[in-house]
Amino acid sequence: MLKMQQITEEIVRHVIQPRQQESHKGTFGRVMTIGGNTHFGGAIIMSTSAAVYSGAGLVTCATAPQNFVSLHARLPEAMVVDYQDYAAVAALMPQMDCIVIGPGLGTDATALAVLKFVFSRVQPQQNLIIDGSAITLIATHQLALPHAKLIFTPHQMEWQRLSGIKLPQQTPAQNQRVQQQLGADVIVKAHRTEIYLANSSTVWQNPVGSAAMATGGMGDCLTGILAGFLAQFTQNRGQSILAAIYSHSKISDNLAKQQYVTLPTQIITALPHFMAQMAG
Amino acid sequence: MLKMQQITEEIVRHVIQPRQQESHKGTFGRVMTIGGNTHFGGAIIMSTSAAVYSGAGLVTCATAPQNFVSLHARLPEAMVVDYQDYAAVAALMPQMDCIVIGPGLGTDATALAVLKFVFSRVQPQQNLIIDGSAITLIATHQLALPHAKLIFTPHQMEWQRLSGIKLPQQTPAQNQRVQQQLGADVIVKAHRTEIYLANSSTVWQNPVGSAAMATGGMGDCLTGILAGFLAQFTQNRGQSILAAIYSHSKISDNLAKQQYVTLPTQIITALPHFMAQMAG
C-alpha cells in the first residue's frame, strides 16, 4: 500500500551528526565519480566538487584526460584518473564506498564501454549512483544491471526511457512498480522530486527547492552530494539519500532569497556551512 | 516619426518576473555562444558566463578547443564544442533559442567560415546576436544576412562599417534608416548607448552606465546577458533587450560606487543578486 510522505528538516538533522572525533579521512568514505567527456567536462567537475564539499573523505574523478587541468584548477582536493585506463580504474574501484557514473558521460561508444566496464566490476556492497546519460545508455542498449546498491537519478524524460512509463503516466504507483522491479533507489527529478527507496513502500517527496534551480548542472551537483552523504552517513542509506536531496534544494532556497538563479557551483560552496547548521 | 525615449528601471522590473515554479531548465531556454579564437578566448568565456549567470537554462559554448579548459576552470556549468566541428554545431543549433556569434571570433578565414556556416543554419524563429568581429566580417565581405531574429551590437566604429554611416553622421534618424533596412534590432554602443528595435519607431537610450565600464570585454559580457534574457523572457523581445542593456550598466553603476573600474567578470558575478532585486 503506497504512502506519500514529505522529507523534513528533522531527517536531515538526524542524518548529519557531529563527526566522531576518533577518525581519519577513510572514516568518511571513498568516492569515485565517473564521467565528463570532452564536451561535458563541467558536469563531472561539479559532481566531484559536490562530493568533496559535502565531506567525503577521499574523492577520485575518472574522466577524459582533457578535463584534468580544469578540475584541478577548481578543486585540488580531488585525484584524477583517465576513465579509459581500465587497469587504473579497476585497481581503484574496490576501495570505493560510493561510485557515481553518468555526469557528462555522453552516449557514444566510449561512454558505453566505460559504463559496461564499471558494471562488470562494481561489487554488491558498493553504492552506485547512475545519472544522466548513463541512464539513457542503459535504456537504449538494454543493459543488464549489476549487483550493487543502485541509485538512479533520472529526470522525467530519462525515467520514461528507463522505465518505459510515458511522462503523463508517471504516477507514484506506476513509478513504484518499476522501481521495485529494478530493486533500486530511484529519484525522479521534477518540480517536486519524488524518491522511491528500495525496501520501502513510502514514496517520498521533496518539499523544498524552486525554479531558481532550473539551470544546467544542477543534477550533476546532486549526484556528488548523494555520494558524499552515502560515503559518510552509513547508518541508514534511505535517510541519507533523502537528506542529500533536501539539502541540495534547501541550500538553493537559502541562496534564492537574494538570487534570481542559483548556480550549482554556489550550492557546492555553501555545503560545509549548511551542514554545520544541520549538525549543530 | 522618430521618438526618443529612455529605458527605465520599470521596464527591467516588468521583464524580470518571478520564475514560474512549474518549470525545468528547458523552460529558461537554450543558448549557444560562438567565438573565441586562440587569441581572444577570454571574450567567449565572458559571454558564456554572462548567459549562465543571467539564468539561461542550458548554455553551450562553441569555440576553439584551446579555450575548453579555461572556460571550464571558470564555469563548469557550460558545455563546450569545437566551433569548427560543423557536424556537432549543426546537431546542436536547432535546439537553441538564442545564439551569440562574434565575441573573440576574429576576422580570419576560420572566423569567416564559422560565421557563414552559422548563417546557413540559423532558423527564422531563433534569436541571433551578432557582435564584434562578426559585424566587421559582414561588412568586409558583404555577407547576406540570414532569416532570423537578428540583434546587432556594434560599437560606433563597427556600426560605421556595417551601416556605411560615418561616425559624425550617426544621428538617430540616419541610424534608424539603416536599421530598418536591416530589419534587425540594433544596439549602437557608445557613451549613451542607443537601441533601435525592429518594428518600432522609438529610439531608446540607455540612461545608466559610466566610464567605469570602459574596459575590454564589457561588450562580450553584454552579449551573454542579452542571450540569457532573450532565452528566458520571451513575452516581449524588445523589452527583454532593453532590460538586458539597462541591467548590464546598472550593475556597473552599483559596483562603481566603490570601484574605479568595474570588470566584466564582476558584473557577471553580480547578476543573480541584481535580478532578484528587480524581480522582488
Added chain:
Amino acid sequence: MLKMQQITEEIVRHVIQPRQQESHKGTFGRVMTIGGNTHFGGAIIMSTSAAVYSGAGLVTCATAPQNFVSLHARLPEAMVVDYQDYAAVAALMPQMDCIVIGPGLGTDATALAVLKFVFSRVQPQQNLIIDGSAITLIATHQLALPHAKLIFTPHQMEWQRLSGIKLPQQTPAQNQRVQQQLGADVIVKAHRTEIYLANSSTVWQNPVGSAAMATGGMGDCLTGILAGFLAQFTQNRGQSILAAIYSHSKISDNLAKQQYVTLPTQIITALPHFMAQMAG
C-alpha cells in the same frame, strides 16, 4: 626519559614574530615543493599554495608538466619546473632553504627516480620535508637517508611502513626510539598528532584540530605550512615545526565553528589572517 607535552598557542605567538622591516623576499626563504604526478597534481598544488600563503619568500614547484597550468591558474605567485628535468632541478636546489618531497609523488619508477635524485643533491643545512608516497618509497626500497635536516610527516600507516612498528604498538616510547635512530623530526599524524623532535626528549602532542580536517589533501597542506614556517622562522626549528602544526589545526578549528568539513584550500586562504593575529 620521555616527557609528553602539548603545543600551546604561546609557542605559535613566540614563533610568528612581526616581520623585520629591513628585508626582502630572500629574507623569508626559498622553498621547493616536489611531487604531483599526472594523477595527484592537486596534492602538490595545495602544498605549494600553503607555502606561499604562509609567507615563504620565493616558492618553486617541481612537478609533472601537466600540472603547470592548473597550478598557475590558482597560484601565479609560484614558479614551476618539470620534476624530471634534473638539470633544472639541480640548478635550483642549492638556493633552497626548505624542500618538500612527496605530495602526490606516487610510488612508481618515476617517483623513485625523482626521490633518489633529490636525496643525492640535498645538502646538510637544508630542511627536507618527506611526506606521503616518498615515505612509502623509502620503506619499500629501503633507501638510505641523505644528510639533511629531515622532517618526516607520516600518517600512522606510513609510519608503520617506515618504522616497522605496527599500528597498535605505536606508543610514544616505541616511536621515539625509531625517531632517534632516524635522527630526524617525525610528525606522526593521527587524531592527536604527535611530534618527535630531533635533539629533544619531549614528545609533543597537538591539542587542536578535529574530524572536520579528515579530508583528502589535509596532509599536503601541512607540508606547505611547515615549509613556509621553516623558511621564515629560523631561530628555533623545533618550535617552528610545532607552530606550523598547531596553526594548521587551529585554523581548521576556527573555520569549523561554521563548517562541517574544512577543506585544505580554505585553510590555505585563511593563513595570512591567522598569522597576523598570532603576530599582533
Added chain:
Amino acid sequence: MLKMQQITEEIVRHVIQPRQQESHKGTFGRVMTIGGNTHFGGAIIMSTSAAVYSGAGLVTCATAPQNFVSLHARLPEAMVVDYQDYAAVAALMPQMDCIVIGPGLGTDATALAVLKFVFSRVQPQQNLIIDGSAITLIATHQLALPHAKLIFTPHQMEWQRLSGIKLPQQTPAQNQRVQQQLGADVIVKAHRTEIYLANSSTVWQNPVGSAAMATGGMGDCLTGILAGFLAQFTQNRGQSILAAIYSHSKISDNLAKQQYVTLPTQIITALPHFMAQMAG
C-alpha cells in the same frame, strides 16, 4: 642639486581623477605585457592582471602559449598572443600606449630574441617598462637602449648589474648619475624604494609599504599597475609613476592590518576599490 622628497597621498589623489564620462575603452589606453616563459608564467599573469584591474582600457599579454590557459582561467579580460609570433606582436605593438617587458621572461636565447625584437620596434612616444630578467639581459649583453619612454624597475641587485654601481655604493647621488645617463625613469626597489624621474633632479622615496610585501611576484604586480596608470593618466608621466608605486604599497599596508603577508593577487583584486577611494 639633488633633492629628496617623499611621495604623498596627495599626489595619488591628484593623479587618479574621476573618469571623464565621454569616453570609451580606447580612452584609457592600450597595454601590452611581454614575458612569462614556461617556468615563470605566473609573473606575466600577475603583471597583466594588475594592468586590467588598475583600469587600462585594453590589455594584451604576449607570452609562451603554455600560459594562455592559466591566464584566461584567471583573467578573461585580457587577450593573448604568442611572444615568439613576431608578425603578430609587430602588428599589435604600434597601437600600444604602454609596453611591459620582463616579468617571467627569463634570460635564455628566446628571452633575448624577444627583447631585441621589442627594442627594434618600440616607438619614441611609447612607454616601455623594463623589469626583472629584461634588465639582466640588457646588462649581460650590453644591449643598446631603444628610443622610447623607458622606465626601469630593478631591485637593488638588478640595478647593480645595469648601473655598475655595487650595492653598498648605491647612494642617491650615484644612482641619479647613472639614471641621467640612461635618460630613463628608474625605480630602485628596496625596503624604501627610490624613484629617479627623467627630467627631474628630485629623488623620490616611497614612504609606505612593509615587509608583508616581501614575497614572490610583488614586482611583477607593480609593473602592471605602472602600465595601467601610464596608459590612463597621461597628464604627467612622473606623477603617474609615483602614484602607481605608492598605490601598490599602500594597498598592501591596508591589507597588512589583517594579514601577515600580502600576496600580489590580493593587491590586484583590491585595486579598483582603492582607486575609487583616491578619486572620490
